[in-house]
Amino acid sequence: MNWEPVEIGGKIFQGNVGELIGIEVCTNYDPNVLDVKSSKRKSPKVNTNTVKKRKITEIQNNVNKQATTAKDIFSPSKHGNTSDSIEEKTTDIQSDVKVENLVMWENFGLPQSILRALQDLNFTQPTEIQQLTLPAATLGRRDILGAAETGSGKTLAFGLPILAGILKVKSKDDAIVTQSVEENEPDSEESEFEMDASEIRRHETGCTKSVNIVTKSNSVKPLYALILTPTRELAVQIRNHLVAVAKYTGINIAVVVGGMAAVKQERILSKGPEIVVATPGRLWELIQQGNSHLSQIDSIRYLAIDETDRMLERGHFQELHDLLERINLDESRRKRRQNFVFSATLTLVHELPRHLKTKVKLAKSKKIHDMTPEQKLKKIIDVLGITEPKVVDITQGTDCHPLPLHASMQQRQRLKNLERFRDVENSVLVATDVAARGLDIPCVEHVIHYQTPRTSESYVHRSGRTARASRQGITVLLVEPNELQNYLRLCRTLQKNEDLPTFPVQGNYLKSVRQRVDLARELDKLQLQVKKTNSEAGWFQKAAEDMDIIVDDLYPFHLSARRYDSKDAEQSKKLADLKRKQLTKLLSTPIFPKGFTGKYIWPSSDTGEIPFQGELKKEKAIDVMKNVIETNKKQKGRIIPLYKPKKRIAARSNVKSIKLPKKESRRKQIQEIES
Numbered sequence: 001m002n003w004e005p006v007e008i009g010g011k012i013f014q015g016n017v018g019e020l021i022g023i024e025v026c027t028n029y030d031p032n033v034l035d036v037k038s039s040k041r042k043s044p045k046v047n048t049n050t051v052k053k054r055k056i057t058e059i060q061n062n063v064n065k066q067a068t069t070a071k072d073i074f075s076p077s078k079h080g081n082t083s084d085s086i087e088e089k090t091t092d093i094q095s096d097v098k099v100e101n102l103v104m105w106e107n108f109g110l111p112q113s114i115l116r117a118l119q120d121l122n123f124t125q126p127t128e129i130q131q132l133t134l135p136a137a138t139l140g141r142r143d144i145l146g147a148a149e150t151g152s153g154k155t156l157a158f159g160l161p162i163l164a165g166i167l168k169v170k171s172k173d174d175a176i177v178t179q180s181v182e183e184n185e186p187d188s189e190e191s192e193f194e195m196d197a198s199e200i201r202r203h204e205t206g207c208t209k210s211v212n213i214v215t216k217s218n219s220v221k222p223l224y225a226l227i228l229t230p231t232r233e234l235a236v237q238i239r240n241h242l243v244a245v246a247k248y249t250g251i252n253i254a255v256v257v258g259g260m261a262a263v264k265q266e267r268i269l270s271k272g273p274e275i276v277v278a279t280p281g282r283l284w285e286l287i288q289q290g291n292s293h294l295s296q297i298d299s300i301r302y303l304a305i306d307e308t309d310r311m312l313e314r315g316h317f318q319e320l321h322d323l324l325e326r327i328n329l330d331e332s333r334r335k336r337r338q339n340f341v342f343s344a345t346l347t348l349v350h351e352l353p354r355h356l357k358t359k360v361k362l363a364k365s366k367k368i369h370d371m372t373p374e375q376k377l378k379k380i381i382d383v384l385g386i387t388e389p390k391v392v393d394i395t396q397g398t399d400c401h402p403l404p405l406h407a408s409m410q411q412r413q414r415l416k417n418l419e420r421f422r423d424v425e426n427s428v429l430v431a432t433d434v435a436a437r438g439l440d441i442p443c444v445e446h447v448i449h450y451q452t453p454r455t456s457e458s459y460v461h462r463s464g465r466t467a468r469a470s471r472q473g474i475t476v477l478l479v480e481p482n483e484l485q486n487y488l489r490l491c492r493t494l495q496k497n498e499d500l501p502t503f504p505v506q507g508n509y510l511k512s513v514r515q516r517v518d519l520a521r522e523l524d525k526l527q528l529q530v531k532k533t534n535s536e537a538g539w540f541q542k543a544a545e546d547m548d549i550i551v552d553d554l555y556p557f558h559l560s561a562r563r564y565d566s567k568d569a570e571q572s573k574k575l576a577d578l579k580r581k582q583l584t585k586l587l588s589t590p591i592f593p594k595g596f597t598g599k600y601i602w603p604s605s606d607t608g609e610i611p612f613q614g615e616l617k618k619e620k621a622i623d624v625m626k627n628v629i630e631t632n633k634k635q636k637g638r639i640i641p642l643y644k645p646k647k648r649i650a651a652r653s654n655v656k657s658i659k660l661p662k663k664e665s666r667r668k669q670i671q672e673i674e675s
């Protein structure tokens with residue numbers, strides 16, 4: 001039927017007309033249409049009340065069921081919120097489909113719709129950060145402060161609890177609406193179809209009907225969650241990642257970032273997405289322009305801040321701070337919100353050292369941008385009102401966050417790491433030659449050639465990543481004895497008749513450095529072995545399942561064929577964990593003497609001696625090198641000719657090859673470390 005609005009004089013709306021906001025007229029009235037509806041009355045009668053009551057009882061039963069399991073396993077909700085535990089049913093599309101191979105996900109209270117999507121993605125088990133975060137977040141409803149290295153699966157660590165939470169809240173809201181509809185209905189035995197017809201009778205008089213904007217379908221859709229991230233690219237990535245796991249949930253996720261047409265952004269938001277992934281700047285703009293969907297920003301149930309450490313830098317902080325104050329406008333809603341703060345470094349959040357606490361007090365009187373990143377992070381946590389968060393920090397306890405870059409990485413992860421390398425101060429990019437050419441990152445201070453390049457082109461391109469435009473930079477070439485020929489060839493091609501100046505290194509500290517490096521290499525090898533063993537076992541299991549073979553029947557054969565021994569693997573893992581702890585401890589012990597504040601130890605140009613404790617200079621590597629060149633010139637007054645080896649050096653390396661301990665000695669090592 002075709003309905004058109006009826007023009008009415010303004011006065012009619014001045015009286016008490018309840019929810020009536022307009023009248024429409026049917027322009028192609030056809031009595032047969034109503035007949036079609038009334039013919040439905042002849043269909044088998046279904047008691048609406050029974051259906052709805054069953055739905056509510058089902059939900060209630062699930063509340064009880066879930067509450068018991070959650071209580072058994074996890075700590076209670078910070079908010080004492082049990083009503084949120086209502087099992088999502090109505091929006092859980094095709095929940096009866098069997099989800100296989102997801103045993104590891106089963107204890108996290110995730111609905112079937114999400115499990116199905118995880119299965120489609122072949123995410124058979126949660127990553128470490130997900131395992132540690134999900135129980136507390138999904139079932140305990142705790143705020144989370146999380147830190148883990150890049151590519152560890154942080155997005156789903158906060159994304160899954162948000163999606164699962166929204167499904168629960170929505171089903172709770174639906175239950176309330178259903179209940180209130182029931183309460184307002186006459187207590188009759190009408191079937192659903194009869195109710196349709198009676199509704200038609202109630203609302204349609206002749207050829208007119210009332211239009212009620214308060215009906216559920218027309219109301220403003222709630223905004224449940226906001227995810228903040230520092231860059232546009234990340235926002236898009238997070239959205240895509242979440243869309244993939246939300247595909248059976250019916251939850252809409254939108255991106256709000258700078259650089260996108262404002263009209264398009266308004267259109268996206270007018271559809272009422274339940275989750276908005278945004279960069280703070282554009283979000284703030286749209287809020288200030290009065291966007292209606294974003295006007296609910298203070299009632300969001302979930303807030304995630306990804307890459308918080310980067311949000312504290314480069315002009316993001318003030319925007320973030322203002323935005324959070326706006327989000328926090330309503331105190332009671334703030335308390336009901338669940339927060340996720342993910343950052344690469346959370347060390348100072350565990351317990352702020354006393355000297356920093358004093359600094360925080362002092363900083364209150366200063367401007368916000370005078371604060372250190374740690375103070376800013378603390379400030380954000382305070383603004384959010386996080387008091388007893390679950391802290392999940394699986395960073396390896398070092399201040400150095402190396403960022404890998406190589407051809408077998410996903411393009412997406414490569415871009416992320418490059419972005420991070422560009423934005424994070426003191427970061428280290430560990431790259432293969434994929435990064436040797438074309439990369440234009442302005443402030444790279446050092447290029448270290450871990451292996452002597454085989455061609456002069458390679459040397460020039462790699463080195464060209466530093467000292468860009470008018471900036472200074474230093475490139476250091478590490479030459480092993482077996483690489484000497486490469487080095488000499490390189491110098492000849494570059495028409496150098498003198499040796500490259502040597503970077504001063506104090507041998508007496510090298511022992512400690514070597515100890516750490518050896519331990520790191522050993523750990524790396526052990527980890528590789530553990531990974532290989534696990535993937536072999538996983539491969540076998542999967543192959544057996546694909547062929548419908550029961551693994552147990554073949555197990556002994558499988559063991560001998562692949563030399564897989566679960567005890568052995570367990571032992572290697574244990575040893576790797578112990579070695580990691582050892583390394584973390586060693587790395588937290590300073591190599592240089594107490595009181596040393598400089599970056600490099602470099603002997604005095606006058607005496608050639610290492611300065612006493614406290615007199616060491618705080619110098620950059622580039623300045624150290626400049627000094628060396630100057631000193632060489634002054635002391636010798638002549639160039640140092642290129643090294644000429646008397647005889648060809650055999651290809652040998654003085655790098656100790658790391659051998660993995662055998663079974664017996666592994667056990668011995670574990671005992672030694674543990675004692």
Ligand SMILES: Nc1ncnc2c1ncn2[C@@H]1O[C@H](COP(=O)(O)OP(=O)(O)OP(=O)(O)O)[C@@H](O)[C@H]1O
Pocket residue numbers: 122123124125126127130148149150151152153154155156410416
């Ligand atoms: N449980 C899982 N099983 C397998 N793959 C996963 C799982 N969780 C996430 N992934 C995949 O791992 C990759 C890295 O995940 P994600 O981007 O969330 O990491 P991250 O910790 O946020 O990294 P970054 O800090 O660099 O942003 C993605 O390709 C993602 O699809």
